[in-house]
Amino acid sequence: MKSLIKGILAVALVWGMAFLLLPLQGGTAYADEGPDAEETAVLEAPPASDFETDGDSPATSQQESPSATAPLILLEQHPLVGIWTQDPVDVLPVTNPWKYVDSTWYYFDSDGLLATSQWVFWNNKWYYLADDGAMATGLLQLGSDCFWLDQDGSMRTGWYPNGDVWNYFGTGSSGKLLTSKWLLWNYKWYYLAEDGVMATGFIQLGNDWFWLGQDGAMRTGWYLNGDVWNYYDSGASGKMVKDNWAKSNGYWYYLDADGVMLACGWFEKNNKTFYINPSTGRMASGWLQLDSVWYYFGGADDGSMKTGKNVKTPGGWHPGRSDFDSDGHWLGYSSTGDVWLDVQLQQIMRACGYDLWHCFTFVASYSYVNMDLYPSGNWAVPYARQMIQQGAGNCYRFAALFDMLAWYLGYDCNAISGWISSYSLGQAPHGWVEIYIGGYTYVCDPDMYKFYPYYNWFLITYANAPIYYGR
Numbered sequence: 001m002k003s004l005i006k007g008i009l010a011v012a013l014v015w016g017m018a019f020l021l022l023p024l025q026g027g028t029a030y031a032d033e034g035p036d037a038e039e040t041a042v043l044e045a046p047p048a049s050d051f052e053t054d055g056d057s058p059a060t061s062q063q064e065s066p067s068a069t070a071p072l073i074l075l076e077q078h079p080l081v082g083i084w085t086q087d088p089v090d091v092l093p094v095t096n097p098w099k100y101v102d103s104t105w106y107y108f109d110s111d112g113l114l115a116t117s118q119w120v121f122w123n124n125k126w127y128y129l130a131d132d133g134a135m136a137t138g139l140l141q142l143g144s145d146c147f148w149l150d151q152d153g154s155m156r157t158g159w160y161p162n163g164d165v166w167n168y169f170g171t172g173s174s175g176k177l178l179t180s181k182w183l184l185w186n187y188k189w190y191y192l193a194e195d196g197v198m199a200t201g202f203i204q205l206g207n208d209w210f211w212l213g214q215d216g217a218m219r220t221g222w223y224l225n226g227d228v229w230n231y232y233d234s235g236a237s238g239k240m241v242k243d244n245w246a247k248s249n250g251y252w253y254y255l256d257a258d259g260v261m262l263a264c265g266w267f268e269k270n271n272k273t274f275y276i277n278p279s280t281g282r283m284a285s286g287w288l289q290l291d292s293v294w295y296y297f298g299g300a301d302d303g304s305m306k307t308g309k310n311v312k313t314p315g316g317w318h319p320g321r322s323d324f325d326s327d328g329h330w331l332g333y334s335s336t337g338d339v340w341l342d343v344q345l346q347q348i349m350r351a352c353g354y355d356l357w358h359c360f361t362f363v364a365s366y367s368y369v370n371m372d373l374y375p376s377g378n379w380a381v382p383y384a385r386q387m388i389q390q391g392a393g394n395c396y397r398f399a400a401l402f403d404m405l406a407w408y409l410g411y412d413c414n415a416i417s418g419w420i421s422s423y424s425l426g427q428a429p430h431g432w433v434e435i436y437i438g439g440y441t442y443v444c445d446p447d448m449y450k451f452y453p454y455y456n457w458f459l460i461t462y463a464n465a466p467i468y469y470g471r
Contacts, residue, residue, distance in 0.1 A: 097122070105135035105153060126155035126175065146177035146196065166198040166216065189218035189238060209240040209259070222248065229261040229281070245283075252283035252303060272304040273328065287313070294330035296322065310334045312410035319354040320346075320408040336404060341385045345408050352405075359405040360458055364446040366401075367392035373429045380404060380415040395447035396431035402446050403433045412436040418471035427470065435459065443469065 099106045107115040107122075107129050115129040128136040128149060135153040139146060148156045148169045157171040168178045168190070178192040191199040191212060198216040202209060211219040211232045220234040231246045231253065233239050241255045254262045254269070254276060263281040267274045275284040275297060283303045288295050296306045296313050305328040306313075313322045321334035335342050352358035366387060371394040375383065383400030387393040393401075396417065403415035413435045422428035432445040442459040448467070449457040455466040462469055 106133045107135065127153045128155070147175050148177070162197075167196045168192055168198065190216045191218075210238050211240070230259045231255055231261065251280075252285075252301075253281050254283065274303050274305065295328045296324065296330065314410040320349060320410055333408070336381050336384075336407075338381055338385060341381065341388070341404070344388050345384075345404055348405060349408055354409060356406060356409055356411065357458065359409070360402060360444060360446055360449070363387075363398055363402045363405070364450040364453075366398065366450075368394065368398075368447070368450060370394055371397065375417055375431070379417075383415075394431075398447040398450070399431035399433050399445075402444060406433065406435060406444070416471065418469060420470070421468040430469075432469065 097108050097110075099108060107120055107127065109115055114133045116133045117131050118129055120127050120129065128140055128142075128147070130136050137149050137151055137153055140149055148160050148167075150156050155175045157169045157175055160167040160169055168183055168185075170176050170178055177196045179196045180194050181192050183190045183192060191203060191205075191210070193199050193203075200212050200214050200216055202211055204210075209232075211223055213219050218238045220232045220238055223230045223232060231241045231248065233241055233246070234248070240259045242259045243257045244255060246253050246255055254267065254274075256262055261281045262276055263278050264276055265278050267276050275288060275290075275295070276282070277284065284295075284297045285299060285301075285303050286297060288297060296311065298304050298306060307324045307326055307328055309323045310321050311324060311334070313320060323331040323334050325331060333342065333346060336345070348362060349359065352362055369390075369392045373394075373396070375396050379396065380400045380403050383393070383397045384404040387397040387401040396415075399415045403413055406413040413433055415431065416434055417429075417431050419427040420430040431447070432443055435442045435444055437459075440461070443457070443462060443465055444459060445457040448455070452466070456464075457466070
């Protein structure tokens with residue numbers, strides 16, 4: 001009988017020592033099939049930062065008792081659950097599923113069963129229990145997935161320094177080693193290769209090339225590759241641009257099928273002609289003189305050489321409308337069909353600095369005289385000529401002259417004959433100009449500006465006009 005009692009006391013002593021090694025932390029625990037959530041991009045410390053443990057482990061303290069104020073008294077020892085208290089009178093049961101045996105941690109569920117080959121979520125952290133129930137640490141391979149477990153057994157996420165290379169373990173509840181995937185981290189893109197190693201330098205994925213710095217972050221922009229230039233898309237793709245245009249610092253460049261920037265002069269693409277500066281590789285835009293011949297290459301985002309008549313050519317040496325032959329040679333300003341009027345309009349535009357507002361105020365400076373009303377047919381050209389010749393005119397002559405100037409400056413416009421609201425007449429016949437910009441219609445009325453300059457009559461919408469216009 002004494003031997004039996006001694007045996008029971010010995011078992012109790014062993015389990016008591018195990019519990020003394022066990023920290024009684026709060027929190028709930030439950031078993032799960034494991035972390036398998038989808039990978040998401042994260043923002044956290046850079047790969048070069050030091051790594052620190054994430055809080056306390058199940059073995060936070062093996063030297064001290066769970067209470068810093070008074071030693072705990074073992075009231076009862078059960079093979080699975082210990083009951084501890086600081087006051088034998090007021091017994092408060094505290095349970096802890098972790099057991100520390102032979103330098104190894106084990107986890108017992110709420111039914112007292114040993115957890116094996118499964119993940120458990122305890123104190124907001126994931127832990128893995130191996131086939132024999134031992135808590136895993138370090139790098140863990142489960143099938144095709146690899147996980148990183150800290151020395152306290154909790155699953156780690158983020159960058160992992162693996163010798164002289166870097167790996168990345170997914171954040172959230174996934175925790176898996178990222179392989180063959182792009183990672184958006186700290187507003188930069190990184191690529192984890194098939195073996196999970198962070199890629200650096202130049203990598204090819206399918207038919208696309210990417211440029212990664214020595215820190216693994218994707219680089220974009222220009223790269224001098226020997227004696228040629230490559231360009232990596234500065235957008236989200238980061239791909240090396242091939243057989244396409246690339247815009248950099250407001251200029252367009254063309255990269256051939258090998259990704260090499262062209263600097264070739266004349267260049268044909270999609271049945272259009274371009275000129276690429278042989279020194280800088282920039283696509284020409286606007287006016288350009290080559291061998292004493294003037295060409296026009298469209299706007300900043302167009303660049304194709306223009307041919308034909310009545311081509312809008314704003315800005316530069318010959319603003320307005322111009323005519324070109326089939327080779328793109330400038331033939332001169334477009335004509336209204338009235339040579340005398342063409343010369344006069346060009347002189348007025350030059351005096352106004354080729355500016356629409358200054359042309360508007362110039363027209364409004366003419367004198368007003370009553371003349372015939374209700375024009376018909378193509379009245380803009382003859383009425384504009386009359387306005388200049390006589391130095392005066394009515395609302396229709398004001399509109400005609402400004403319409404011709406706006407047309408010469410390259411605007412889509414039209415002289416309008418209609419009516420406006422009037423206190424005395426109800427509806428008074430009137431002429432004004434419509435200008436069409438970006439799909440919107442704007443009103444310009446130099447005649448009304450002459451008499452009512454304290455209102456806005458320049459590039460206004462019909463809805464915001466000071467009076468009602470009717471047609």
